[in-house]
Amino acid sequence: MKRLLILLAMVVCANAGAQKFEGLGATPQMGWNSWNTFACNINEQLIRDTADAMVKLGLKDAGYEYVNIDDCWHGTRDKDGVIRPNAERFPSGIKALADYVHSKGLKLGIYSDVGATTCGGHPGSRGHEYQDAITYASWGIDYVKYDWCDSKGLSAVGAYTTMRDAIRSAGRPMMFSMCEWGESKPWEWAVDVGHSWRTTGDIYPCWDCEFNHGSWSQFGVLRILDKQAGLRKFAGPGHWNDMDMLEVGNGMSEDEDRAHFAIWAMMASPLIMGNDLRSMPEATRRILVNKDAIAISQDKLGVQAWKYMDGAKLEYWAKPLAGGDWAVMVLNRGEQAATVSYDWKKHVIGDDLSKREADFKKIVYNWTEIWSGKSGDTSKKLESKLAPHSVLLLRLKVRG
Structure with missing residues (x-):
């Protein structure tokens, strides 16, 4: 632990002029995330099974590479402030899980938040950014999704730049996915901060609706598409407009799923699956692995439609x-x-x-x-x- 704290002090002092890791996100990232289907009902077996399914069902071969754990993986911080995973949900620890995912030729992502607490009420990274980045690097993490809950009084520019610098200082290349919901127009300032930034609030598995939660809303496919007006000039290799995770396979019609996937591909939005890969029907799999649709998403020119x-x-x-x-x-x-x-x-x-x-x-x-x-x-x-x-x-x- 003493070695970790010494390293933390060294990287904070040496961090002037840090930048995000280049060479990541040359095309919109592709992978899977636990939130849309499972929310807080996650554990290490689900992540292992999902990695297995990505390989078995041809998703890895189609280009999907990240297996991302969203909120609620957290346990508590130890006496030195180091974050630990929930011991009941992840008894083997995140490092062992990362090793397993890597053994499948895939990469592991994790979730945190700019605030003291995450959207699910678990420990966020505020005041622990460099410590958490070092921890993630030691675990073998490849992707960080960074949320915007419990952010009252924070500057988005400051909060996201701090975590970017922390990730850079930790020394391990990690994709930095900014989940700021577009509130501070990150497309105008975050080109050197994140590899992608959310442009809207959360998605909901419907064609054209708004699901109002009172203080916040989720939006259907068309509502999110319409919110992209004027943003295409900000997207390109290494910095993408993120329209949120895919809802393909989560209850819309097959026509709607195909349209949803096509829209995300045309708009060069990250393709992050959000369904249960272990039990999806073949019709859903065919949409997700369509090589020609994926080729439009992953086109190296990187121009948004x-x-x-x-x-x-x-x-x-x-x-x-x-x-x-x-x-x-x-x-x-x-x-x-x-x-x-x-x-x-x-x-x-x-x-x-x-x-x-x-x-x-x-x-x-x-x-x-x-x-x-x-x-x-x-x-x-x-x-x-x-x-x-x-x-x-x-x-x-x-x-x-």
């Missing part, structure tokens, strides 16, 4: 991709089926942010619809019937 056209009943979104490709999403927000009849030649897609343009009068693109596998090209109208609460997700490639 934008809505370039509102139709009578449909929205048209575009995302420039590396190598001259484009992704186009047609979104039916409504309650009735809608007819898609889109003449590519009547529209030029131009993006001032990426300085990219698709002029379909000059260039013909071949397209593939990601979910159905149907294909065509932009020399002909795009004709389809689109169910309510669903999307067409197209990848366009210049005809060779």
Whole structure:
């Protein structure tokens, strides 16, 4: 313990000019988090089983790498202030759990909070930031989700920068996921602080709703999408707008799940699964491992989509991709089926942010619809019937 305290003093003194770890989050992070399904009902066996499922079900091969423990893993702090896990829920300790997850070729994430207490009422990191970061590093943690509960009187810039510096000083590269809910507009100041920042309050597994808890609310898929207006210029490799964890497999319809996943992929939001991987149906797994949808999310150009056209009943979104490709999403927000009849030649897609343009009068693109596998090209109208609460997700490639 004395060695830990000496190290803590040394890193605090040597910390001037610390930065977040570079080289992490070159594309939006992919993984799983315990909160959406399990909340505080977590233990080490669940985390082990989830890691096993990620490997067995092809999720690891699809690109998911983080297994993240959310709130309620905490026990108490010892006499020196060092945080310990709940001994009943995590009897083997977090280090042993990290070793197990690493043995599967995956990475382990953990949760804390800027306040003295977490959202679940457990010990937060306020006043213990450097101590906690050293502890996490000693356990082999790879990802830190840092919440904003019990934050009255705190500066978000100060609180998150302090933990960033603490993580950097601990010496182990850890993804830093800022869960500040967008209250202080972190996209304007956190590019050098976090690898991602939440842009809204928590998600709720519904298409278009607000679940009001009195002092705070959860939002459905469309409500969160609408709150992203004006934010795309702040996202890019190493610093992503986080629309919260995925609710795929948590009670919405299959069409809604596909649309939800497509929206998150188009918007370059982290893909953090929030369902029970151990018992999900095959239809849910197919959505989560769709390699072509994931490729849109993980495109190395790192440009977030934008809505370039509102139709009578449909929205048209575009995302420039590396190598001259484009992704186009047609979104039916409504309650009735809608007819898609889109003449590519009547529209030029131009993006001032990426300085990219698709002029379909000059260039013909071949397209593939990601979910159905149907294909065509932009020399002909795009004709389809689109169910309510669903999307067409197209990848366009210049005809060779």
